[in-house]
Amino acid sequence: xxADPSAAFHDHDHAACAATALSRAEAIxxxxxxxxxxxxxxxxxxxxxxxxALGAYDVLExxxxxxxxxxxxxxxxxLDFLVEQGLAHRIRRLNAFTACTTPGxxxxxxxxxxxxxxxxxxxxxxxxxxxxxxxxxxxGFAVTRASVEAVGLCPACREATS
Amino acid sequence: xxADPSAAFHDHDHAACAATALSRAEAIxxxxxxxxxxxxxxxxxxxxxxxxALGAYDVLExxxxxxxxxxxxxxxxxLDFLVEQGLAHRIRRLNAFTACTTPGxxxxxxxxxxxxxxxxxxxxxxxxxxxxxxxxxxxGFAVTRASVEAVGLCPACREATS
DNA sequence: AACGCGCATGTAATATCATAACGTTCCGGG
DNA sequence: CCCGGAACGTTATGATATTACATGCGCGTT
Numbered sequence: 001x002x003a004d005p006s007a008a009f010h011d012h013d014h015a016a017c018a019a020t021a022l023s024r025a026e027a028i029x030x031x032x033x034x035x036x037x038x039x040x041x042x043x044x045x046x047x048x049x050x051x052x053a054l055g056a057y058d059v060l061e062x063x064x065x066x067x068x069x070x071x072x073x074x075x076x077x078x079l080d081f082l083v084e085q086g087l088a089h090r091i092r093r094l095n096a097f098t099a100c101t102t103p104g105x106x107x108x109x110x111x112x113x114x115x116x117x118x119x120x121x122x123x124x125x126x127x128x129x130x131x132x133x134x135x136x137x138x139x140g141f142a143v144t145r146a147s148v149e150a151v152g153l154c155p156a157c158r159e160a161t162s
Numbered sequence: 163x164x165a166d167p168s169a170a171f172h173d174h175d176h177a178a179c180a181a182t183a184l185s186r187a188e189a190i191x192x193x194x195x196x197x198x199x200x201x202x203x204x205x206x207x208x209x210x211x212x213x214x215a216l217g218a219y220d221v222l223e224x225x226x227x228x229x230x231x232x233x234x235x236x237x238x239x240x241l242d243f244l245v246e247q248g249l250a251h252r253i254r255r256l257n258a259f260t261a262c263t264t265p266g267x268x269x270x271x272x273x274x275x276x277x278x279x280x281x282x283x284x285x286x287x288x289x290x291x292x293x294x295x296x297x298x299x300x301x302g303f304a305v306t307r308a309s310v311e312a313v314g315l316c317p318a319c320r321e322a323t324s
Numbered sequence: 325a326a327c328g329c330g331c332a333t334g335t336a337a338t339a340t341c342a343t344a345a346c347g348t349t350c351c352g353g354g
Numbered sequence: 355c356c357c358g359g360a361a362c363g364t365t366a367t368g369a370t371a372t373t374a375c376a377t378g379c380g381c382g383t384t
Binding site for chain 2: 005006009092093110112114115121123124125127128130131132134135136138139140141142143144145146147148149150151152153154155158
């Protein structure tokens with residue numbers, strides 16, 4: 001289920017974790033009537049290899065190594081598609097992308113970025129989103145999209161430092 | 163006082179608003195024992211001209227027009243200084259910078275970005291920050307820095323659209 | 325006064341991230 | 355079969371950001 005938002009920071013059965021996300025992605029695309037083509041699928045697999053955010057050019061390099069095109073738009077298009085379908089997220093702070101760990105769930109993701117090991121996790125953001133909506137509403141602002149990105153220390157690195 | 167966080171979205175006495183921020187900035191720098199040099203001061207003035215976020219190259223252009231250097235580091239250094247001193251903020255979503263409206267106050271800013279008129283306001287973010295800390299702490303993550311950026315419609319544009 | 329030091333500034337060059345514009349291919353519906 | 359749209363590929367360019375190095379200036383020490 002990959003229900004544990006902190007899995008990114010633990011040892012876990014990552015192969016299973018990635019496989020689950022991938023099959024969920026297939027279902028979601030089928031459902032939405034959009035095509036998870038080979039480049040797109042491969043881009044998602046690449047992002048799923050690690051719980052880190054990868055730059056578009058990192059992804060591009062791997063795609064090119066697999067025989068796909070080697071020009072930036074190849075990567076950006078695949079990544080944009082994934083983001084549109086909610087299968088990946090863009091982490092602006094890092095100019096990078098990461099696979100969504102709970103695709104399909106309606107979610108207002110909060111990203112936790114470890115400054116030491118670069119792992120990225122999605123924390124449940126409902127409470128944060130509520131607080132944000134409240135703050136915005138109090139001055140008459142209507143939020144359509146929000147991004148919350150926090151940099152800090154993950155449990156493992158925290159322990160290692162202490 | 164510039165105490166109203168939504169001033170950015172209203173008509174207000176902007177000259178006074180900017181002047182206040184500038185004199186606060188002077189006090190803060192004196193206090194911190196750092197120098198608000200001419201480029202830095204001018205960069206801040208430029209950001210204060212509008213409640214919008216400006217790209218580094220926009221600022222650079224204006225600085226150059228005023229006789230300062232014309233290479234990117236000139237702008238980036240001034241802007242980095244302002245951000246370090248809490249006199250300005252970086253809006254990653256826009257790859258841009260905006261003057262802080264309440265410099266000196268300890269604050270966890272939440273940025274509200276109007277998608278129609280591009281105004282940027284800082285909402286009080288204490289509640290959001292608490293929610294974020296709670297979410298992070300529940301999985302053992304220690305937040306050191308966070309950015310919350312929301313895109314949506316400001317009160318004026320909301321009215322205009324309806 | 326002369327020196328040495330740190331900081332601020334300036335420049336050139338380059339790295340990194342992202343998009344525009346256009347042609348070709350593939351595939352399903354009419 | 356043929357058309358039309360979506361996906362993919364390429365070239366070229368634009369936008370954002372940093373590295374590295376040289377110069378000048380203030381200031382405390384000698």
